[in-house]
Amino acid sequence: MASLPKRIIKETERLVTDPVPGITAEPHDDNLRYFKVTIEGPAGSPYENGLFNLELYLPDDYPMEAPKVRFLTKIYHPNIDRLGRICLDILKTNWSPALQIRTVLLSVQALLASPNPNDPLANDVAEDWIKNEQGAKAKAKEWTALYAKK
Amino acid sequence: MSKIPRSFRLLEELENGEKGLGPESCSYGLADADDNTMTNWNGTILGPPHSNHENRIYSLAIECGPEYPDQPPKVKFISKVNLPCVDQNTGDVIVKDFHTLSGWKRSYSMQTVLLDLRKEMATPSNKKLPQPKEGSTF
Numbered sequence: 001m002a003s004l005p006k007r008i009i010k011e012t013e014r015l016v017t018d019p020v021p022g023i024t025a026e027p028h029d030d031n032l033r034y035f036k037v038t039i040e041g042p043a044g045s046p047y048e049n050g051l052f053n054l055e056l057y058l059p060d061d062y063p064m065e066a067p068k069v070r071f072l073t074k075i076y077h078p079n080i081d082r083l084g085r086i087c088l089d090i091l092k093t094n095w096s097p098a099l100q101i102r103t104v105l106l107s108v109q110a111l112l113a114s115p116n117p118n119d120p121l122a123n124d125v126a127e128d129w130i131k132n133e134q135g136a137k138a139k140a141k142e143w144t145a146l147y148a149k150k
Numbered sequence: 151m152s153k154i155p156r157s158f159r160l161l162e163e164l165e166n167g168e169k170g171l172g173p174e175s176c177s178y179g180l181a182d183a184d185d186n187t188m189t190n191w192n193g194t195i196l197g198p199p200h201s202n203h204e205n206r207i208y209s210l211a212i213e214c215g216p217e218y219p220d221q222p223p224k225v226k227f228i229s230k231v232n233l234p235c236v237d238q239n240t241g242d243v244i245v246k247d248f249h250t251l252s253g254w255k256r257s258y259s260m261q262t263v264l265l266d267l268r269k270e271m272a273t274p275s276n277k278k279l280p281q282p283k284e285g286s287t288f
Contacts (some may be wrong), residue, residue: 004214033152033153034155055158057158059153060152082183082184082186083161084184084186141203
């Protein structure tokens with residue numbers, strides 16, 4: 001494999017020495033651009049007490065191109081679809097090379113704390129969220145207990 | 151070049167398939183939209199012109215196992231078709247008789263497989279092979 005850019009090495013080191021509270025990110029031994037990620041559900045959200053597994057990949061053009069991130073744990077959220085794909089502006093059009101793995105993961109954690117049903121990826125969930133927010137949150141909580149148990 | 155992991159590679163293929171970015175002569179999509187392992191796929195091939203396959207639409211099942219794309223997918227015709235590289239009892243594409251699978255490269259995709267199968271249908275020795283009744287399945 002081609003040698004790893006300095007920037008990625010530095011980011012990886014810092015993720016280990018100075019981890020973000022509630023978030024872990026660890027590269028796979030056989031692919032240092034491919035990370036195992038866990039995010040704790042934010043307190044006060046329907047995802048509280050859940051531990052969510054994700055995967056993150058830094059494409060060849062990173063940091064000119066955004067990391068690719070996907071939820072592996074099933075989650076009931078208007079901006080995350082059934083395949084775990086995430087609708088988040090900084091992963092698409094608003095990506096900037098000044099952002100990092102840690103800022104991306106913090107943004108994902110923030111998305112759990114404040115879902116945005118007006119810019120949905122999972123249309124059925126978003127509809128539910130707009131029509132019956134209490135019911136949708138209860139379902140999100142139920143799924144957290146079911147699939148994201150610590 | 152770094153190695154894109156299986157899941158992100160399959161998500162790319164899914165997006166290309168959903169957007170219809172590929173040629174019109176083939177298409178593919180997830181068999182089960184809820185399956186986040188993205189293992190089972192449906193494919194279709196539009197029979198090539200100037201052959202006995204013209205105007206026919208062939209359905210296929212494609213299985214991308216845990217080692218995909220390091221290993222080729224398993225490919226099977228659902229629609230009956232008479233081709234030397236297709237097992238006439240099961241519809242399975244026979245790996246050793248189909249160069250795209252036997253000489254698999256990581257850069258190949260489901261689209262490569264479907265387009266190359268379509269090329270097989272159009273080779274001088276295959277294009278006039280008698281074909282089963284249209285719409286019959288294995």
